Amino acid sequence: MHTVQVQGLVKTFDGHVRARRRGRGDRVRALDGVDLAAEPGEYLVLLGPSGCGKTTLLRTIAGLEQPTEGEVLIGGHVVNGLPPRVRQVAMVFQSYALYPHKTVRDNIVFPLRAERMARDERERKAAWAADLLDIGPLMGRKPRQLSGGERQRVALARALVREPAVFLLDEPLSNLDAKMRATARDELKRFQERVGTTTIYVTHDQAEAMGLGDRIAVLERGRVRQVGTPQEVYDDPADTFVATFIGSPPMNLVRRDDLLVGFRPEHLLPEEVVPSGERVAMPLRVERMEYLSGDRHVYGTVSGIGEETRVIARLPATVTTPLVAGEEHRFAVEPHRLRFFDAEEGTRAPAVPVDGGPIGGAR
Amino acid sequence: MTTPVRTGGDMDALRRRYALRHLAARCGVYGAAVLAALVCALPFLWSLVSAFKQNRDLYNPQSNPFAFNEPATPDHVTFLFTDTPFLTFVGNTLLVGALVVAVTLLLALPAAYSLARLDRPWGTPMGIAIFMVYLVPPSLLFLSLTRVVVTLGLEDSLWSMVVVYPTITVPVSVWLLIGFLKAVPKDVEEQAMVDGYSRIGAFLRAVLPLLFPGVVAVVVFSFTLTASEFVYALAFVSASPEMVVSTGVPTQLVRGDVFFWQSLQAATVLTAVPIAFVFNLFLDRFVTGFTMGAVKT
Amino acid sequence: MTSTRTEAATAAPDVRGKARLADREGFLAWAMLLPSVVYIVALVGVPFLLAIAFAFSDVTTGDPSFDFVGFDNFRAVFDDGVFWRALRNTLVFTLASMVLIVVFGKILANILVADFHGKWFVRFLVLLPWTTPVALSTISWLWFLDSIYSPVDWVLRHLGLIDGNVVWLGRPGTAMASVVAVQAWRLTPLAAVIVMAGLVAIPRDIDEAARIDGAGFWRRMVEVTIPLTLPVIAVAALFGAIMTFTDMTVSYVLTRGGPTHATDVLASWAYFRGIEGGDVGQGAAIALFLFPLLLAGAIAILRAVRRLEAG
Numbered sequence: 001m002h003t004v005q006v007q008g009l010v011k012t013f014d015g016h017v018r019a020r021r022r023g024r025g026d027r028v029r030a031l032d033g034v035d036l037a038a039e040p041g042e043y044l045v046l047l048g049p050s051g052c053g054k055t056t057l058l059r060t061i062a063g064l065e066q067p068t069e070g071e072v073l074i075g076g077h078v079v080n081g082l083p084p085r086v087r088q089v090a091m092v093f094q095s096y097a098l099y100p101h102k103t104v105r106d107n108i109v110f111p112l113r114a115e116r117m118a119r120d121e122r123e124r125k126a127a128w129a130a131d132l133l134d135i136g137p138l139m140g141r142k143p144r145q146l147s148g149g150e151r152q153r154v155a156l157a158r159a160l161v162r163e164p165a166v167f168l169l170d171e172p173l174s175n176l177d178a179k180m181r182a183t184a185r186d187e188l189k190r191f192q193e194r195v196g197t198t199t200i201y202v203t204h205d206q207a208e209a210m211g212l213g214d215r216i217a218v219l220e221r222g223r224v225r226q227v228g229t230p231q232e233v234y235d236d237p238a239d240t241f242v243a244t245f246i247g248s249p250p251m252n253l254v255r256r257d258d259l260l261v262g263f264r265p266e267h268l269l270p271e272e273v274v275p276s277g278e279r280v281a282m283p284l285r286v287e288r289m290e291y292l293s294g295d296r297h298v299y300g301t302v303s304g305i306g307e308e309t310r311v312i313a314r315l316p317a318t319v320t321t322p323l324v325a326g327e328e329h330r331f332a333v334e335p336h337r338l339r340f341f342d343a344e345e346g347t348r349a350p351a352v353p354v355d356g357g358p359i360g361g362a363r
Numbered sequence: 364m365t366t367p368v369r370t371g372g373d374m375d376a377l378r379r380r381y382a383l384r385h386l387a388a389r390c391g392v393y394g395a396a397v398l399a400a401l402v403c404a405l406p407f408l409w410s411l412v413s414a415f416k417q418n419r420d421l422y423n424p425q426s427n428p429f430a431f432n433e434p435a436t437p438d439h440v441t442f443l444f445t446d447t448p449f450l451t452f453v454g455n456t457l458l459v460g461a462l463v464v465a466v467t468l469l470l471a472l473p474a475a476y477s478l479a480r481l482d483r484p485w486g487t488p489m490g491i492a493i494f495m496v497y498l499v500p501p502s503l504l505f506l507s508l509t510r511v512v513v514t515l516g517l518e519d520s521l522w523s524m525v526v527v528y529p530t531i532t533v534p535v536s537v538w539l540l541i542g543f544l545k546a547v548p549k550d551v552e553e554q555a556m557v558d559g560y561s562r563i564g565a566f567l568r569a570v571l572p573l574l575f576p577g578v579v580a581v582v583v584f585s586f587t588l589t590a591s592e593f594v595y596a597l598a599f600v601s602a603s604p605e606m607v608v609s610t611g612v613p614t615q616l617v618r619g620d621v622f623f624w625q626s627l628q629a630a631t632v633l634t635a636v637p638i639a640f641v642f643n644l645f646l647d648r649f650v651t652g653f654t655m656g657a658v659k660t
Numbered sequence: 661m662t663s664t665r666t667e668a669a670t671a672a673p674d675v676r677g678k679a680r681l682a683d684r685e686g687f688l689a690w691a692m693l694l695p696s697v698v699y700i701v702a703l704v705g706v707p708f709l710l711a712i713a714f715a716f717s718d719v720t721t722g723d724p725s726f727d728f729v730g731f732d733n734f735r736a737v738f739d740d741g742v743f744w745r746a747l748r749n750t751l752v753f754t755l756a757s758m759v760l761i762v763v764f765g766k767i768l769a770n771i772l773v774a775d776f777h778g779k780w781f782v783r784f785l786v787l788l789p790w791t792t793p794v795a796l797s798t799i800s801w802l803w804f805l806d807s808i809y810s811p812v813d814w815v816l817r818h819l820g821l822i823d824g825n826v827v828w829l830g831r832p833g834t835a836m837a838s839v840v841a842v843q844a845w846r847l848t849p850l851a852a853v854i855v856m857a858g859l860v861a862i863p864r865d866i867d868e869a870a871r872i873d874g875a876g877f878w879r880r881m882v883e884v885t886i887p888l889t890l891p892v893i894a895v896a897a898l899f900g901a902i903m904t905f906t907d908m909t910v911s912y913v914l915t916r917g918g919p920t921h922a923t924d925v926l927a928s929w930a931y932f933r934g935i936e937g938g939d940v941g942q943g944a945a946i947a948l949f950l951f952p953l954l955l956a957g958a959i960a961i962l963r964a965v966r967r968l969e970a971g
Contacts, residue, residue, distance in 0.1 A: 388877075389776075392771070392774045392775075392776050393776055395767075395771045395774075396771050396774070396776055396778075396779075396782045397782075399767075399768055399771050399772075399782065399786055400781075400782045400785040400786060402845075403785055403786045403787075403788055403789050403845070403848075403849065404785035404786070404788050406789075406797070406800055406801065406804060406845075407785075407788055407792075407800075409800075409804065409811055410800050413803070421809070422809060423809075424808055424809055424813075424814070424825075427814070428811030428814050428815075429811075469695070470695050470696045470699055471696065473691075473692035473693070473695065473696075474692060474693050474695070474696035474697075476692055477688065477689045477690075477691075477692035477693040478693065481685045481686075481688055481689035481692070482685075483685075483686070483689045486689075489693065493696065493700070496700050496704050498902055498954055498957065499704055499708065499954070500902070500903075500905075500906030500907075500927070500950065500954070501906070502906045502907070502908050502926075502927035502930060502931070502947060502950065503708070503711060503906065503947045503948070503950050503951060503954075504704065504707045504708065504711060505931070505935075506711060506714060506930070506934045506935070506940055506943050506944050506947060507706075507707035507708070507710035507711040507714060507944070508703070508707045509935075510707075510710060510724075511703070511706070511707055511710070526703070527703060529699065529703075530699075530700065530703045530704050533696055533699065533700065534700075537696065562685065562688055563688065587791055590793055591791070591792070591793040591794050592793075593793065593794055593795045593909045594908065594909065594931075598931075598935060608793060608796070609793035609794070609795045609796065610795065612795070612796055612799075613795050613796070613799055613913070617799070622802075622803075624803055627796075627799055627800070627803075628800060628803070630796060631792065631796040631797060631799070631800050634792065634793060634796055635788050635791060635792035635793075635796070635797070636788075638791040638792070639784055639785075639787045639788045639791040639792070640784060642787055642791050643780065643783050643784045643787055646783060646787070646853065649853065650853060650856050650857045650860060651857070651860070
């Protein structure tokens, strides 16, 4: 097992074609000083909106792009300037990039033939990989005769046979339909646990990231905003970007002086169902409600703890408090659920005591 | 894991090796590019140099063909413009080219749209049949076409070329345009039809503007084919005021055994450079159009 | 939606009939295709049948009246040794040129899709041989292969490879080699453009996957690039073959079929007999001979296109 590290990684595209195509002459900074490390055997997910640089980061680690500045280390060695083939990386592309003219078997043994492995050894490895991924019966087929899920497994098998130092996966589930995606996600996770290879996984889907990652690195505009376990990233977002990018619906942010007070929709509940003891109460004028698989999403405006702000509350099915659109109801949040951010910088700020006001009144 | 354990020193050596290899690859690319350019363009360089040579220089087997061994002279280039109808030929070529391009677009655009979009069971075989016409060569048809041209009373007139050349350009253009049409999303014309245009209205107002790159590719390609055609031009027209460059220059500057070499070379370069220049401008479009047509006909 | 419906409901009947005509796909499909079909039938189909008719007639330039003579023209043509010579020459000319065109076209295409500075200029230079009117570029070659002043000979002399002159066009072997070389030189850029189309159509992912899988330049070339572009290469080969097979210009301008018919091809022989010799019937008979071979080539193109579709 190997570590993968990147230090001070900067990647600019000044390729005139690319710049011109986007209608601007200046350089595009796809990566803007990225420091990141994946521990041996770790499942690290790179999460971010499209254009945040996550794919560029993955391709730079693979050796398909050379960094403008900074270093890539695999197993503790700087691999800058080395082509992909000596980096011992395996990659699964979004499109799977199976060789359309080769059978499944030939696809899988292709990396081994590039290594000049003996034929019987090759066949043994291919059989092992096919068995692991349960694609034995497909070995004689061409990629176009396979379903999306089968293609994905073939691509994994092709990545697996070389026993690479690192797996790099670039949105491998995005070409599957929603139903397939859940099972494929589960398979991916179990597969990695069995193989134990360090894996870096790129996605824009937070559900995938939460479900798969040992740790998640949230990227935006070429920078790492936060690295942490799914729970840390969700419960303790490092800044307002992470707070609003992760979670659906996103974290509510209410401005209070030069701070933003944040709380998750599921923590904003009618006052009577919040465990008694300390709680921050606030009046909420209900505007609209949605019923989503048992949960109630309540859209409304809160006042009392800061400026009047539109927020969303997510009430579990067990909360049956009657709510009517247009009326005001008292909601509350447990104080330890509150997160504070600097209103200017968006970064985390130390907690301050907050108290709600009386219904309809000013704070 | 079978990954061999590597030491830092090993990695440095590897890195140096691949840096060298990379450098070698870059040199290889540049070397190959220069070589390719030379093989293709060296004759034109020769032509360019020869065009300005004095007779004493040109007709001396000992003198360096790449350099001026005697002072250069513009006389032969001037001769081309003043003493031969070269400019008439150029004008005729442009006129024939423009008219052929217009006829080609008028015929090929609706045909391509019909084959690509208005799915009929006969669409694919018809498309292939039209493409096959491109394979029927001038050398097979010029004898009977000469007769047709005479019947139409167009012999020795550049109109004969305007009438006949689209037989060469239409099939290829239909093929190219089908390719470009496949790249125009169907939604666009469906939107136009929902917005109240007829099928034809949708084609004219929504599809045609998006097809502009394809139209440009067709214009350039048709013009190139037209300008280089030789067999029909030779068979149909023998009066020099009606000739185009590709036949006029050889007949005017080769009088029996006498070749006006420098002027010929000048005419070649003067014709070749603008066409190649324009073609190069649209090469990428042409390339994409060709693939799309090829993949989806 | 609502507005369209009201409009249709309130519109006068004749307007509705017109609208339906412009919207009826079956009618439109024919109407838009018809001009091209009529034009092609008139100026390709009819002349083609006329050519067949000529081949069975005694039409000459001097006596354009049509008399049926059966297979006389074919008999006369077959009895002439030059015809068989021309047929053999055509095959040699086509095969040799095609091989050169495909090999160099593929190499050239690979160079032209690579990334380097000055690519635009190199592409411009590379396109020159194809975009130049064939008659003009061939005349330039006539000078380069001249028996006394040939610059090619001058270079070879200075490299110490020959004494005196090769007289390229004066000897059967070198004359054929020259004709093949010029034809290959002139059509290679077209083949390169076609192969380029295939190369740029390969998804970038596939090439990158091969690089990740550890394949070097040659393995990628042999196992990924060439198999994936094979259909396009086939198209380029057949384009080259058909354009060479039916071409008469290069041999007509360069050697006039000489020396002693060493470079006469079917197309040029048909031209000499039919137009310059005035025997339209025999010329047509010779030209008609191109057709079955062409048809075979056409079917091969069709197959290549089919393979593209399937791939």
